[in-house]
Amino acid sequence: MFNRIMIAAAAIALTAPLAVAGPINSACVSSDRAAAKRPLCSCIQRVADQTLSRADQRRAASFFKEPHRAQEVRMSKSDTDNAFWTRYKTFASAAEAYCR
Template sequence: MKSFHTLALSATFVFAIAAPSFAGPIESACLRSDRKGANRQLCGCIQQVADMTLRGADQRKAAGFFRDPDRAQKVKMSKSKSDDAFWDRYKAFGEQAEAYCAS
């Protein structure tokens, strides 16, 4: 029983230390981008807003816009109902990220 508790505490400790180093898709794309002002603090803030406002699939789709900005324009101009719904969520995310992370 003692070894189980030791193992559980060790696993919890390792996870607590390692967890902050995992960047989400938006943060990773932001950090890899050549955008002026992109830094760990700003990109992390934007990821936090993404975590509150976008589903995982939406985050991955939005992260692709950092690599291919033309793709964002194609999605925005798309006549697809799913792209329209995504764009509404993405636009709301962008507005919230700007308000929350601008400083």
């Protein structure tokens, strides 16, 4: 019984950082950009948590791998894309101001 509790506690401790890292942080850290330092990525994720839904965060995280997608969304005529882009601009401005 004690071993099971210890194994469960260890599993939680080892996977907790993975659960805490959001999609923006994960994409930022795994990007090949020189400026993608862990503290900066964590800061950007904190701002994302305050300004974007999880779905918006996943969508924004995709821009790290495919930056051209951001341009496509920005230029889109879709009401859904336009609403997302408005939220994304708010997030980006806040992240730039807060995470300098």
